[in-house]
Amino acid sequence: MARKKEGSGHKYIFVVGGVMSGVGKGIVTASLGKILSARGLKVNLMKIDPYLNVDAGTMNPTEHGEVFVLDSGLETDQDMGNYERFLNRDLGPEDYMTSGMVYKTVIERERNLGYGGKFVEAIPHVRDEIVERIHAAAKIGGTEVTVVEIGGTIGDFQNALYIDAARLIHLKNPNDVIFVMVSYLPVPSTIGEMKTRPTQHAVRELNSYGVQPDFIVARSTHPLDQKRKEKLAIWCNVDPDHIISAPDVDSIYDVPLNVERDNLSGLVLEALNLEEKQPADLQEWKEFAGHAHNGKKTVKIGIVGKYFDTGDFVLSDAYLSVIEAIKYSAFDQDVKPEIHWLNAKSYQTDPEKVSELKDYDGVIVPGGFGESGIEGKINAIRYVREHKIPYFGLCYGMQLMTIEYARHVAGIHGAHTTEIDPDTKDPVIMILPEQAEKVAKKDYGGSMRLGAYPCELQKGSIAHEAYGKKEISERHRHRYEVNPDYIERLEKAGLVFSGTSPDKHLMEIAELPREVHPFMLGSQFHPELKARPLDPHPLFTAFIKASLEHQGH
Numbered sequence: 001m002a003r004k005k006e007g008s009g010h011k012y013i014f015v016v017g018g019v020m021s022g023v024g025k026g027i028v029t030a031s032l033g034k035i036l037s038a039r040g041l042k043v044n045l046m047k048i049d050p051y052l053n054v055d056a057g058t059m060n061p062t063e064h065g066e067v068f069v070l071d072s073g074l075e076t077d078q079d080m081g082n083y084e085r086f087l088n089r090d091l092g093p094e095d096y097m098t099s100g101m102v103y104k105t106v107i108e109r110e111r112n113l114g115y116g117g118k119f120v121e122a123i124p125h126v127r128d129e130i131v132e133r134i135h136a137a138a139k140i141g142g143t144e145v146t147v148v149e150i151g152g153t154i155g156d157f158q159n160a161l162y163i164d165a166a167r168l169i170h171l172k173n174p175n176d177v178i179f180v181m182v183s184y185l186p187v188p189s190t191i192g193e194m195k196t197r198p199t200q201h202a203v204r205e206l207n208s209y210g211v212q213p214d215f216i217v218a219r220s221t222h223p224l225d226q227k228r229k230e231k232l233a234i235w236c237n238v239d240p241d242h243i244i245s246a247p248d249v250d251s252i253y254d255v256p257l258n259v260e261r262d263n264l265s266g267l268v269l270e271a272l273n274l275e276e277k278q279p280a281d282l283q284e285w286k287e288f289a290g291h292a293h294n295g296k297k298t299v300k301i302g303i304v305g306k307y308f309d310t311g312d313f314v315l316s317d318a319y320l321s322v323i324e325a326i327k328y329s330a331f332d333q334d335v336k337p338e339i340h341w342l343n344a345k346s347y348q349t350d351p352e353k354v355s356e357l358k359d360y361d362g363v364i365v366p367g368g369f370g371e372s373g374i375e376g377k378i379n380a381i382r383y384v385r386e387h388k389i390p391y392f393g394l395c396y397g398m399q400l401m402t403i404e405y406a407r408h409v410a411g412i413h414g415a416h417t418t419e420i421d422p423d424t425k426d427p428v429i430m431i432l433p434e435q436a437e438k439v440a441k442k443d444y445g446g447s448m449r450l451g452a453y454p455c456e457l458q459k460g461s462i463a464h465e466a467y468g469k470k471e472i473s474e475r476h477r478h479r480y481e482v483n484p485d486y487i488e489r490l491e492k493a494g495l496v497f498s499g500t501s502p503d504k505h506l507m508e509i510a511e512l513p514r515e516v517h518p519f520m521l522g523s524q525f526h527p528e529l530k531a532r533p534l535d536p537h538p539l540f541t542a543f544i545k546a547s548l549e550h551q552g553h
């Protein structure tokens with residue numbers, strides 16, 4: 001095969017994992033995106049999930065973490081959220097790929113005689129579909145570099161086809177493609193020193209696919225010392241300067257700054273045969289990231305949720321975007337958030353327990369599905385409404401706020417959602433009509449009301465004031481909505497629907513007037529999905545401001 005001399009086309013960086021999963025490959029990928037954009041390059045980020053689900057929408061958040069929804073409505077992995085947040089821009093559906101998607105396309109093509117009577121095989125057909133998808137994503141939006149994270153760890157059966165696709169792209173464009181291996185270096189407590197051997201094995205395993213890493217990001221509890229750097233360099237055939245130390249950090253937002261200390265962006269430009277660009281401009285990011293460390297005032301936020309049975313680690317993953325959105329708005333107000341997880345079920349079994357909410361500056365009920373803890377959440381909402389504690393309801397949190405108001409203020413005592421009680425006599429929250437058909441057919445995958453929809457705000461409302469404009473677009477993921485038959489009664493009782501779809505059919509925001517409550521607002525959409533480090537979300541900021549004002553009351 002003819003090898004091109006000069007790298008000329010689009011550049012690709014493939015990020016693969018060595019030794020074990022869960023060591024922060026996604027954050028390294030997002031950080032590469034950040035530091036290369038800071039050099040003035042137009043960068044795209046892509047995630048490959050090697051499981052057979054067609055999207056992340058059918059997975060339980062306790063198994064897989066939060067489902068992150070793009071503008072297009074595609075339900076993706078939480079890494080895509082980190083990518084958007086680090087890059088500060090929206091990504092498209094072509095930037096996410098699962099094996100389910102890839103196989104579905106290949107099988108549908110086969111069914112349509114698209115392979116002209118040939119055998120259809122994993123190699124070349126499935127692999128070539130992967131290559132095509134990667135190239136297709138690279139063509140969109142005039143980007144110059146695509147960083148592709150291949151999910152899983154080297155040696156997994158499931159990601160082998162993706163590594164082979166990357167190998168092929170490299171083979172055809174040797175000067176335009178590099179591989180970054182994010183590996184783990186354990187420091188066993190009985191030995192007390194960092195071990196490089198598992199990483200050496202991981203590199204050999206990668207070599208057995210015909211791939212040589214250009215960089216190794218050495219994740220560990222400790223920084224990598226010179227001796228081990230040299231050892232890895234010799235055993236893995238990697239330039240010692242290309243072995244980047246990445247010890248554990250308190251805040252993920254420090255990672256781009258830390259890897260830049262080793263001049264990672266400069267070395268990557270060189271390895272990709274790109275001309276030297278402007279120095280990485282990370283000033284704004286540095287200021288933002290610094291907020292995580294300074295020990296100023298705090299704001300105490302309670303999140304009343306339900307995914308409590310599987311331990312804290314998974315819990316924070318299930319609500320990742322909510323936590324990050326709170327941080328950005330708190331940092332923007334020069335405070336640090338102190339987030340507490342409050343178990344909705346405990347407010348159900350012991351209704352008196354809700355009085356602990358008086359110690360919080362603000363309370364959030366996030367998105368959710370199903371019956372678990374729902375009456376506990378409603379008890380909590382009643383308490384914060386009656387005690388004028390700032391409240392922010394996200395999707396389910398807005399629906400439950402509406403039910404609480406209906407039951408206890410508007411006198412609609414039997415108010416409920418048909419999600420929990422299909423025969424309720426007062427279906428204040430009911431299934432969207434087009435959704436009912438889908439659910440009846442068990443058509444669950446990718447079938448909710450998903451992605452970006454426009455919303456119009458009522459002049460003078462809290463929402464309008466927060467956004468500073470009348471037309472907004474926000475991301476959705478729901479099947480149920482406020483029942484139009486109850487709107488008049490709810491409004492008469494004082495609830496304000498300050499955001500609606502442009503045709504006024506769907507209620508997007510419910511709020512109480514300032515004179516009645518300092519901040520009681522719920523959105524049918526998920527504002528947390530659009531909150532960005534350098535562009536905090538206006539509703540979260542309004543909520544944090546109200547929480548700070550409430551402090552000490």
Ligand code: GLN
Nearest residue numbers: 367368395396478479480
């Ligand atoms: N379960 C509710 C619905 O489907 C809320 C969904 C959510 O909070 N994302 O409408």
